[in-house]
Amino acid sequence: MNSKNIKVVDEHNIDRSANILFAFELDGSGYVSYSIERDAENNNIFLSKVIRNLDGSFNLLDIEDASEKVRLTEIIKFVITTSVESQADKLVGDLLTLSDGKVVKFFAVNFNKEQRINVQKT
Numbered sequence: 660m661n662s663k664n665i666k667v668v669d670e671h672n673i674d675r676s677a678n679i680l681f682a683f684e685l686d687g688s689g690y691v692s693y694s695i696e697r698d699a700e701n702n703n704i705f706l707s708k709v710i711r712n713l714d715g716s717f718n719l720l721d722i723e724d725a726s727e728k729v730r731l732t733e734i735i736k737f738v739i740t741t742s743v744e745s746q747a748d749k750l751v752g753d754l755l756t757l758s759d760g761k762v763v764k765f766f767a768v769n770f771n772k773e774q775r776i777n778v779q780k781t
Contacts, residue, residue, distance in 0.1 A: 666773040667695070667719070674773070678702075682709060682717075682768040685734070685761060691719065691768055692735055705781040706735055709768060716771040721780035728780070738763065 668674045675695050682691040689709040694702040706718040706728075722728045738755060755763045 665693070665770045666730070667693075668773055668775050670777045677766065677774075680704070680708075681738070682766050684764045684766060689717075689718070689766075689768075690731065692738075701765070704735065704739075705776070705778075706731055707774075707776060707781050714771070715769070717768045718770070719774040719776055721777045724779060734763070 663679045665677050665679065667677045677693040677695050679692055680692040680694060682689060684690075689711070690706055691709045692704060692706050694704050697703050700759055706722070708722055711717055722731065734757065736780040737757065741755065753765050755765070756761060
């Protein structure tokens with residue numbers, strides 16, 4: 660399945676539909692940002708690590724390190740703000756240089772099964 664929508668199941672076994680926003684590589688690790696509807700007017704933005712499977716699909720992984728999560732939250736805010744300000748249609752395949760000189764490389768992801776997440780670690 661090469662879909663921008665995936666089913667995620669949280670630590671309380673609540674399943675939701677998630678919309679993939681973008682995936683990126685930074686410092687040798689892959690991440691994916693996705694949104695889940697909170698109510699009719701609002702969505703929550705989440706971020707998880709990703710790992711590539713042998714078949715080319717990906718799996719979500721929790722972000723265990725609190726300092727990594729804080730740093731990535733700032734990067735996500737920057738990426739989304741930059742995208743909105745530039746009105747770019749999509750980020751896949753593009754590079755973005757952060758204020759510290761590090762380069763974020765965007766790439767496409769696909770998931771072929773439901774994914775389990777821990778909301779506190781996304």
